Amino acid sequence: MVAFFFTVDGLKILVEIHGRARVRDFSSSPDDVTAVVPCHNSASVIRQTIEDLLHVLSPDRIIVVDDASTDDTAEIARSMGVRVFQFKKNKGKVSAINLGIFRVKTRYTLLIDDDTRLGASRLPTSLLEEGYSAVAFNVLPSRRARELVNGTNFVSCLQRYEYSKSMEIGKRFQDATLSVSCISGAVGLFLTERLNRQHHIHTTIFAGEDLERTLKDLLRGGQVAFVNEMVWTVAPDNWRDLTRQRLFSWYPGFYRNLSTFGRVLFASKMPWRLRFEMLYNVYVIFSDPVKVYSFAALLVYRRWEYLTGLYVIYLVMELYPFGVVEKKLPVVRYYLLGFLAYPIYGVYNTFLRFLAIFIWAWHRIVTKKMRPKGRPEDRIE
Numbered sequence: 001m002v003a004f005f006f007t008v009d010g011l012k013i014l015v016e017i018h019g020r021a022r023v024r025d026f027s028s029s030p031d032d033v034t035a036v037v038p039c040h041n042s043a044s045v046i047r048q049t050i051e052d053l054l055h056v057l058s059p060d061r062i063i064v065v066d067d068a069s070t071d072d073t074a075e076i077a078r079s080m081g082v083r084v085f086q087f088k089k090n091k092g093k094v095s096a097i098n099l100g101i102f103r104v105k106t107r108y109t110l111l112i113d114d115d116t117r118l119g120a121s122r123l124p125t126s127l128l129e130e131g132y133s134a135v136a137f138n139v140l141p142s143r144r145a146r147e148l149v150n151g152t153n154f155v156s157c158l159q160r161y162e163y164s165k166s167m168e169i170g171k172r173f174q175d176a177t178l179s180v181s182c183i184s185g186a187v188g189l190f191l192t193e194r195l196n197r198q199h200h201i202h203t204t205i206f207a208g209e210d211l212e213r214t215l216k217d218l219l220r221g222g223q224v225a226f227v228n229e230m231v232w233t234v235a236p237d238n239w240r241d242l243t244r245q246r247l248f249s250w251y252p253g254f255y256r257n258l259s260t261f262g263r264v265l266f267a268s269k270m271p272w273r274l275r276f277e278m279l280y281n282v283y284v285i286f287s288d289p290v291k292v293y294s295f296a297a298l299l300v301y302r303r304w305e306y307l308t309g310l311y312v313i314y315l316v317m318e319l320y321p322f323g324v325v326e327k328k329l330p331v332v333r334y335y336l337l338g339f340l341a342y343p344i345y346g347v348y349n350t351f352l353r354f355l356a357i358f359i360w361a362w363h364r365i366v367t368k369k370m371r372p373k374g375r376p377e378d379r380i381e
Helices: 002-018 046-054 073-079 093-102 125-129 154-175 192-201 209-219 239-256 258-266 272-300 304-328 332-366
Strands: 033-039 062-066 083-086 108-112 134-141 187-191 224-233
Touching: 002 154, 002 272, 002 304, 033 046, 033 073, 033 093, 046 062, 046 073, 062 073, 062 093, 073 083, 093 192, 108 192, 125 134, 125 187, 134 154, 154 224, 154 239, 154 272, 154 304, 154 332, 187 192, 192 209, 209 224, 209 239, 209 258, 239 272, 239 332, 258 272, 272 304, 272 332, 304 332
Parallel strands: 033 062, 033 108, 062 083, 134 224
Antiparallel strands: 108 187, 134 187
């Protein structure tokens, strides 16, 4: 069973590698862009994010929405001359974004997290002028020169390879049909008019909010492109924080979008590459429990020969994608170690994704944090 699942995953990667689109050309006109930065207790990171934005945008076109922070996030932002709005009560990232969007007067909106830096990246406004509804960037964990985190340890190296595969292979594969299925919540460039027109259909749930926004745009005729402009975001640099991120945010958000996967899969006139991605997402959701059971059984019965064989199969399938993206890794000394450890890292993520089913169920049924919102108090006037 596990060998079958590994084979499916390996074939998916091969299809995506050979179906990648060419790197897009574009021009940039930042005068047509306003940045919206939702934040909460971001005093340690907000200054660096705004400094990067000020290299390309004037202060009056940077909107910081402080979601009831208890630190001096708002004061730091105001001291840098940007526009600042504050909630007195915490309403969540999506509500902060919605409030900011209403204040945007330019044609294009850059949604960017408080811990994300543009670096030398350009804003691909010409693609939106050509009729595309949004653009995804090449988002990577923070680079070595960044002051905020080290970004060069082993955990960072594994994530850099993981992110790079998602961007350089996955998103470029979907870019061939302008059907990138998830614009990272870290940063994305959007048509302001479409954001305003569609904000009310977002559930306002935080987990998976970027995936939901992108898929609903695609369901309404949107076309999402990908540009190979590297943007840097803070990522966990230890196993505890990484586990917390995946278990309580990323993967529960994946499950809560299951119904949207189905709608995209069966919607008319959808590109086959987008359907391919949605079908794979559904496959992952229903196959993860069997994968976990199979691995657990092999461990309990100490079938080390099978486990060793599966490890070798996974490693062989990883050779080609590693060769494609290995130059993205931050530290040379982790090249080989990161490659050898990646199969184990994949199993680690599979177990976390399986456990996240129960986190999602708890927050959907008991705490109702992941219950779709539609009451008047859930909206921003």
